Amino acid sequence: MPFVILHRKAVAAYLKMKQKLFPWLDRVFRDTDRKHIRRTKNIRLIPAYPDRRGGKLSYAEWAHVIGIFQTLLYQELTKKTGANILDIGCGTGLLGISSEPFVGDGGSYTGIDVMKEDIEFCKSHYSFQNYHFVHFDLANPTYAGSQSPELKPWPVSSGSQDMVTALSVWTHLSEKDAIFYFDEIARVLRKGGKAIITFFILDEVYESSLSRRSKAPGRYHNTNQVDWIFNKSAYQSKNWFTTPFAHHPEDAIGVTRAGLDMLLKSSGLSLTQFYQGNWKENPGVFFQDVLILKKD
Ligand SMILES: C[S@@+](CC[C@H](N)C(=O)[O-])C[C@H]1O[C@@H](n2cnc3c(N)ncnc32)[C@H](O)[C@@H]1O
Numbered sequence: 001m002p003f004v005i006l007h008r009k010a011v012a013a014y015l016k017m018k019q020k021l022f023p024w025l026d027r028v029f030r031d032t033d034r035k036h037i038r039r040t041k042n043i044r045l046i047p048a049y050p051d052r053r054g055g056k057l058s059y060a061e062w063a064h065v066i067g068i069f070q071t072l073l074y075q076e077l078t079k080k081t082g083a084n085i086l087d088i089g090c091g092t093g094l095l096g097i098s099s100e101p102f103v104g105d106g107g108s109y110t111g112i113d114v115m116k117e118d119i120e121f122c123k124s125h126y127s128f129q130n131y132h133f134v135h136f137d138l139a140n141p142t143y144a145g146s147q148s149p150e151l152k153p154w155p156v157s158s159g160s161q162d163m164v165t166a167l168s169v170w171t172h173l174s175e176k177d178a179i180f181y182f183d184e185i186a187r188v189l190r191k192g193g194k195a196i197i198t199f200f201i202l203d204e205v206y207e208s209s210l211s212r213r214s215k216a217p218g219r220y221h222n223t224n225q226v227d228w229i230f231n232k233s234a235y236q237s238k239n240w241f242t243t244p245f246a247h248h249p250e251d252a253i254g255v256t257r258a259g260l261d262m263l264l265k266s267s268g269l270s271l272t273q274f275y276q277g278n279w280k281e282n283p284g285v286f287f288q289d290v291l292i293l294k295k296d
Helices: 003-036 041-045 059-076 094-103 116-125 175-188 204-212 257-267
Strands: 084-088 108-113 131-135 161-166 189-199 240-242 253-256 270-275 289-294
Touching (some): 059 094, 059 161, 084 094, 094 108
Parallel strands (some): 084 108, 108 131, 161 189
16 A cells, blocks of 8 residues: 555544544543642533533633633622623533632522533533523524424513623524524613623624635644634524524524614613624634623
8 A cells, every 4th residue: 555545544543543532531631630720619610521512622712711701700790799690502501610709609690501401411510509500492493403483581580680691692593583582681680780792793893804814724733713704694684694604594693783783772781892802813802702781
């Protein structure tokens, strides 16, 4: 057999072995690493590789993103402890870990998600008494295609929450769902309450970054880089767009500035801070755009 073919086969076998090895290495690393965590106790809760979802698989990336949102929560919460935090699309609990220092004994963290499996995981993994996890029977073509298509309010009392969070959730909602559930944020927040919601906002920064949006090899090792180009209307919407790689529009949703203005107008929430995301190939706080909203 020619050397080149042998070499290719050896490389393919090595890569396959590395993939298989990763869950095992992760388990050994996490167990060892936990013993060395001195100052950031809550990150001991980071799940094992098979249970890290939400588009972030690496342990390091979970720890990094937990820290970003822990900082934002600290900045935005008026009550630094005993806060009631509602996390929409909680996945396997990344923001539950960021929220832990602020919930304390008097507060609560409620994670809601359409994925039954993730909610079952959260119930077994986060055993605090004031942590609640709710499976929400609503269809999302990407995550829970066969559930009920009927939009209904969250099972949460009006005016009961200090904070609503949604990390990478409105980036998976159609226009209809996005509007309905943005109004829900306003309903469940108390007066003066805040929300931290991430988006792909298609604004002038996005437009001006399009020329830099080609794959940039060599800058980082082993990048799985995707070109985030939202050029296909999602369900004939004028303001909600998806990408050419999406099988369902909900796989990746970007919203125009006019779409965001519609959400703000309909809900009555005010936009108090806009952190541009680094997905637009600009330095940013987080990958997606992070919007801070307030109920006046
Ligand atoms: C990209 S994941 C993010 C998960 C988690 N927030 C994180 O960052 O690790 C999107 C999550 O939103 C959930 N989701 C999608 N549509 C939803 C809806 N209408 N209501 C609640 N959760 C939803 C999905 O099931 C999925 O867990």
